[in-house]
Amino acid sequence: MPYSPVRTMEQTLRELLVAYRKGEPGVLDRLVPLVYEDLRRLARRQVRQWPNLTLDTTSVVHEAYLKLSRQHALDANDRAHFLAICSQAMRQFIINYARQKSAGKRGSNVVMHDIDDMEVPVHGEADELLLIDQTLRGLEEANPRLVRVFECRFFAGLTEAETMEALNLPLRTVQRDWMRARAWVKDMLSEQHSA
Numbered sequence: 355m356p357y358s359p360v361r362t363m364e365q366t367l368r369e370l371l372v373a374y375r376k377g378e379p380g381v382l383d384r385l386v387p388l389v390y391e392d393l394r395r396l397a398r399r400q401v402r403q404w405p406n407l408t409l410d411t412t413s414v415v416h417e418a419y420l421k422l423s424r425q426h427a428l429d430a431n432d433r434a435h436f437l438a439i440c441s442q443a444m445r446q447f448i449i450n451y452a453r454q455k456s457a458g459k460r461g462s463n464v465v466m467h468d469i470d471d472m473e474v475p476v477h478g479e480a481d482e483l484l485l486i487d488q489t490l491r492g493l494e495e496a497n498p499r500l501v502r503v504f505e506c507r508f509f510a511g512l513t514e515a516e517t518m519e520a521l522n523l524p525l526r527t528v529q530r531d532w533m534r535a536r537a538w539v540k541d542m543l544s545e546q547h548s549a
Contacts, residue, residue, distance in 0.1 A: 382423055392413055393418065397415045409451060437510065504536070507532050512530070
Protein backbone atom coordinates (compact mmCIF):
# COMPACT_ATOMS: atom_id res chain seq x y z
CA MET A 355 0.00 0.00 0.00
CA PRO A 356 1.57 3.34 -1.05
CA TYR A 357 2.25 5.97 1.58
CA SER A 358 -0.29 8.80 1.51
CA PRO A 359 0.54 11.80 3.69
CA VAL A 360 -2.39 13.29 5.52
CA ARG A 361 -3.07 16.87 4.51
CA THR A 362 -3.44 19.31 7.33
CA MET A 363 -6.18 21.89 7.43
CA GLU A 364 -3.58 24.63 6.84
CA GLN A 365 -2.33 22.87 3.69
CA THR A 366 -5.88 22.54 2.44
CA LEU A 367 -6.50 26.19 3.26
CA ARG A 368 -3.38 27.28 1.35
CA GLU A 369 -4.41 25.21 -1.69
CA LEU A 370 -7.90 26.71 -1.62
CA LEU A 371 -6.48 30.23 -1.35
CA VAL A 372 -4.36 29.61 -4.44
CA ALA A 373 -7.46 28.38 -6.29
CA TYR A 374 -9.41 31.39 -4.96
CA ARG A 375 -6.75 33.80 -6.28
CA LYS A 376 -7.10 32.14 -9.67
CA GLY A 377 -10.85 32.70 -9.56
CA GLU A 378 -11.82 29.04 -9.68
CA PRO A 379 -15.58 28.64 -9.19
CA GLY A 380 -16.96 27.17 -5.99
CA VAL A 381 -13.75 27.62 -4.00
CA LEU A 382 -15.24 30.13 -1.57
CA ASP A 383 -17.87 27.57 -0.55
CA ARG A 384 -15.10 25.14 0.40
CA LEU A 385 -12.94 27.83 1.99
CA VAL A 386 -15.44 29.45 4.35
CA PRO A 387 -16.17 26.32 6.47
CA LEU A 388 -12.45 26.07 7.27
CA VAL A 389 -12.41 29.59 8.76
CA TYR A 390 -16.06 29.91 9.82
CA GLU A 391 -15.29 30.08 13.55
CA ASP A 392 -12.66 32.75 12.88
CA LEU A 393 -15.22 34.70 10.85
CA ARG A 394 -17.73 34.45 13.69
CA ARG A 395 -15.08 35.70 16.12
CA LEU A 396 -14.39 38.72 13.89
CA ALA A 397 -18.10 39.42 13.47
CA ARG A 398 -18.78 39.01 17.19
CA ARG A 399 -16.12 41.59 17.97
CA GLN A 400 -17.61 44.06 15.52
CA VAL A 401 -21.17 43.46 16.74
CA ARG A 402 -20.08 44.00 20.36
CA GLN A 403 -18.28 47.17 19.36
CA TRP A 404 -21.49 48.72 17.97
CA PRO A 405 -24.32 47.31 20.15
CA ASN A 406 -26.86 50.01 19.29
CA LEU A 407 -26.77 49.03 15.62
CA THR A 408 -28.72 45.87 16.54
CA LEU A 409 -26.76 43.55 14.28
CA ASP A 410 -26.14 39.88 14.95
CA THR A 411 -23.01 37.85 14.32
CA THR A 412 -24.55 35.47 11.79
CA SER A 413 -25.90 38.23 9.55
CA VAL A 414 -22.53 40.02 9.54
CA VAL A 415 -20.73 36.80 8.54
CA HIS A 416 -23.30 36.02 5.85
CA GLU A 417 -23.20 39.53 4.41
CA ALA A 418 -19.41 39.37 4.24
CA TYR A 419 -19.69 36.01 2.46
CA LEU A 420 -22.17 37.47 -0.05
CA LYS A 421 -19.85 40.40 -0.73
CA LEU A 422 -16.89 38.09 -1.30
CA SER A 423 -18.94 35.73 -3.48
CA ARG A 424 -19.68 38.60 -5.90
CA GLN A 425 -15.97 39.07 -6.55
CA HIS A 426 -14.26 36.78 -9.02
CA ALA A 427 -10.89 36.50 -7.28
CA LEU A 428 -9.10 37.97 -4.31
CA ASP A 429 -5.40 38.00 -3.63
CA ALA A 430 -5.31 36.37 -0.19
CA ASN A 431 -1.91 34.95 0.69
CA ASP A 432 -2.76 33.02 3.85
CA ARG A 433 -5.36 32.58 6.60
CA ALA A 434 -4.56 35.89 8.30
CA HIS A 435 -4.68 37.82 5.04
CA PHE A 436 -7.98 36.19 4.07
CA LEU A 437 -9.44 37.07 7.48
CA ALA A 438 -8.27 40.68 7.06
CA ILE A 439 -10.11 40.80 3.72
CA CYS A 440 -13.22 39.31 5.35
CA SER A 441 -12.99 41.85 8.15
CA GLN A 442 -12.89 44.64 5.59
CA ALA A 443 -16.03 43.22 3.94
CA MET A 444 -17.72 43.09 7.36
CA ARG A 445 -16.73 46.68 8.05
CA GLN A 446 -18.20 47.81 4.72
CA PHE A 447 -21.47 46.01 5.48
CA ILE A 448 -21.68 47.52 8.97
CA ILE A 449 -20.94 51.01 7.64
CA ASN A 450 -23.65 50.67 4.99
CA TYR A 451 -26.04 49.45 7.68
CA ALA A 452 -25.12 52.45 9.86
CA ARG A 453 -25.70 54.81 6.90
CA GLN A 454 -29.18 53.38 6.41
CA LYS A 455 -29.94 53.61 10.10
CA SER A 456 -28.61 57.15 10.33
CA ALA A 457 -30.37 58.35 7.18
CA GLY A 458 -33.80 58.36 8.78
CA LYS A 459 -32.83 60.00 12.04
CA ARG A 460 -29.95 61.63 13.82
CA GLY A 461 -28.81 60.10 17.10
CA SER A 462 -29.42 62.32 20.08
CA ASN A 463 -27.42 60.38 22.64
CA VAL A 464 -23.78 61.26 23.04
CA VAL A 465 -21.70 58.08 23.04
CA MET A 466 -18.12 57.82 24.22
CA HIS A 467 -16.26 55.21 22.18
CA ASP A 468 -12.82 53.91 23.08
CA ILE A 469 -10.14 53.38 20.44
CA ASP A 470 -7.40 52.10 22.76
CA ASP A 471 -7.82 54.78 25.41
CA MET A 472 -9.05 57.29 22.85
CA GLU A 473 -12.43 58.62 23.84
CA VAL A 474 -14.24 60.81 21.35
CA PRO A 475 -17.83 61.88 21.95
CA VAL A 476 -20.17 61.75 18.98
CA HIS A 477 -23.92 61.59 18.58
CA GLY A 478 -25.03 57.96 18.38
CA GLU A 479 -23.09 54.90 17.33
CA ALA A 480 -24.21 54.94 13.71
CA ASP A 481 -22.95 58.50 13.35
CA GLU A 482 -19.69 57.60 15.09
CA LEU A 483 -19.08 54.70 12.74
CA LEU A 484 -19.76 56.92 9.74
CA LEU A 485 -17.27 59.50 11.06
CA ILE A 486 -14.62 56.81 11.51
CA ASP A 487 -15.28 55.59 7.97
CA GLN A 488 -15.06 59.14 6.59
CA THR A 489 -11.81 59.66 8.49
CA LEU A 490 -10.36 56.42 7.15
CA ARG A 491 -11.28 57.38 3.59
CA GLY A 492 -9.35 60.63 4.07
CA LEU A 493 -6.41 58.74 5.52
CA GLU A 494 -6.54 56.24 2.63
CA GLU A 495 -5.51 59.03 0.26
CA ALA A 496 -2.51 59.95 2.40
CA ASN A 497 -1.41 56.50 3.56
CA PRO A 498 -3.35 53.33 2.60
CA ARG A 499 -1.12 51.10 4.74
CA LEU A 500 -2.17 52.95 7.91
CA VAL A 501 -5.80 52.23 7.02
CA ARG A 502 -5.08 48.52 6.53
CA VAL A 503 -3.36 48.36 9.92
CA PHE A 504 -6.25 50.25 11.56
CA GLU A 505 -8.80 47.90 9.97
CA CYS A 506 -6.92 44.83 11.17
CA ARG A 507 -6.42 46.09 14.72
CA PHE A 508 -9.63 48.06 15.37
CA PHE A 509 -12.28 46.36 13.25
CA ALA A 510 -10.93 42.81 13.02
CA GLY A 511 -9.42 42.78 16.51
CA LEU A 512 -6.25 41.15 15.23
CA THR A 513 -3.20 41.20 17.47
CA GLU A 514 0.01 42.92 16.39
CA ALA A 515 1.43 39.54 15.33
CA GLU A 516 -1.72 38.62 13.37
CA THR A 517 -1.71 42.05 11.69
CA MET A 518 1.97 41.62 10.84
CA GLU A 519 1.18 38.25 9.25
CA ALA A 520 -1.96 39.45 7.45
CA LEU A 521 -0.27 42.48 5.92
CA ASN A 522 3.20 40.97 5.54
CA LEU A 523 4.81 43.80 7.49
CA PRO A 524 7.53 43.89 10.15
CA LEU A 525 6.21 43.98 13.72
CA ARG A 526 7.76 47.37 14.46
CA THR A 527 6.08 48.84 11.35
CA VAL A 528 2.71 47.51 12.51
CA GLN A 529 3.26 49.04 15.96
CA ARG A 530 4.26 52.46 14.55
CA ASP A 531 1.46 52.45 11.97
CA TRP A 532 -1.12 51.54 14.63
CA MET A 533 0.00 54.47 16.78
CA ARG A 534 -0.04 56.86 13.81
CA ALA A 535 -3.43 55.65 12.55
CA ARG A 536 -5.02 55.96 16.00
CA ALA A 537 -3.62 59.47 16.39
CA TRP A 538 -4.92 60.45 12.94
CA VAL A 539 -8.40 59.06 13.62
CA LYS A 540 -8.52 60.67 17.07
CA ASP A 541 -7.50 64.07 15.70
CA MET A 542 -9.95 63.93 12.81
CA LEU A 543 -12.84 62.80 15.02
CA SER A 544 -12.06 65.56 17.51
CA GLU A 545 -12.10 68.11 14.68
CA GLN A 546 -15.39 66.76 13.36
CA HIS A 547 -16.93 66.88 16.81
CA SER A 548 -15.72 70.44 17.41
CA ALA A 549 -17.22 71.57 14.11
